[in-house]
Amino acid sequence: xxxxxxxPSRDIxxxxxxxxxxxxxxxxxxxxxxxxxxxxxxLTLIATANQGSEAxxxxxxxxxxxxxxRPNLTFSTLTVSNMSPxxxxxxxxxxxxxxxxxxxxxxxxxxL
Amino acid sequence: KNQVEQSPQxxxxxxxxxxxxxxxxxxxxxxxxxxxxxxxGRGPVSLTIMxxxxxxxxxxxxxATLDADTKQSSLHITASQxxxxxSYICVVSVSHNFNKFYFGSGxxxxxxx
Numbered sequence: 001x002x003x004x005x006x007x008p009s010r011d012i013x014x015x016x017x018x019x020x021x022x023x024x025x026x027x028x029x030x031x032x033x034x035x036x037x038x039x040x041x042x043l044t045l046i047a048t049a050n051q052g053s054e055a056x057x058x059x060x061x062x063x064x065x066x067x068x069x070r071p072n073l074t075f076s077t078l079t080v081s082n083m084s085p086x087x088x089x090x091x092x093x094x095x096x097x098x099x100x101x102x103x104x105x106x107x108x109x110x111x112l
Numbered sequence: 113k114n115q116v117e118q119s120p121q122x123x124x125x126x127x128x129x130x131x132x133x134x135x136x137x138x139x140x141x142x143x144x145x146x147x148x149x150x151x152x153g154r155g156p157v158s159l160t161i162m163x164x165x166x167x168x169x170x171x172x173x174x175x176a177t178l179d180a181d182t183k184q185s186s187l188h189i190t191a192s193q194x195x196x197x198x199s200y201i202c203v204v205s206v207s208h209n210f211n212k213f214y215f216g217s218g219x220x221x222x223x224x225x
Contacts, residue, residue: 004155006155010153031211033211041217042201042215042216042217042218043156043201043215048211090153090155092155092156094155096210096211096213098210100144100146100158100161100205101146101158101203101205101213102158103148103155103156103157104155105154105155106153106154106155108153
């Protein structure tokens with residue numbers, strides 16, 4: 001299993017600003033994932049963060065809007081850039097270990 | 113096309129009653145199916161994981177079933193409590209890619225006193 005610490009747990013931001021979300025895992029993992037969950041919706045994969053290489057983004061998500069860092073095997077950040085009210089969502093980091101998915105506690109973002 | 117469909121979309125029950133949530137999938141090749149509980153504003157927490165050879169698995173008042181032939185799973189909640197109010201998400205993974213997961217849209221359960 002894995003214990004994932006994610007912060008901040010929630011934030012209220014102004015339009016046009018950026019927010020960086022941090023995710024710390026208690027063990028070394030190869031793959032970390034970032035998901036977005038819009039109100040009332042299920043989870044949508046934003047990107048897969050690989051240590052030592054560029055993140056792989058899903059269709060509809062771009063690096064300029066959601067830059068990701070993965071400096072080591074236990075840590076990753078996701079930045080939501082130039083925010084608009086449409087970015088109001090829950091953002092979740094997760095890790096996959098042998099086909100099992102573990103989630104952080106989520107960041108609830110509200111953009112005014 | 114790999115898909116996971118859950119029903120009902122939402123459900124309201126009285127405290128103490130039982131309920132059953134459904135998950136149908138077309139994901140192949142199947143590796144495992146996991147039910148998650150997600151409280152409002154929080155990350156999903158795993159309830160059970162079912163592999164191909166397992167038919168039933170319980171976790172307290174939660175019992176999951178899997179029929180790999182019909183590609184259906186259910187989550188049965190017994191003697192519901194107010195704290196069961198949450199979204200329940202079905203997630204299926206494939207055997208050829210440990211990092212690929214397919215999500216259902218979830219069932220939002222509301223337990224009323």
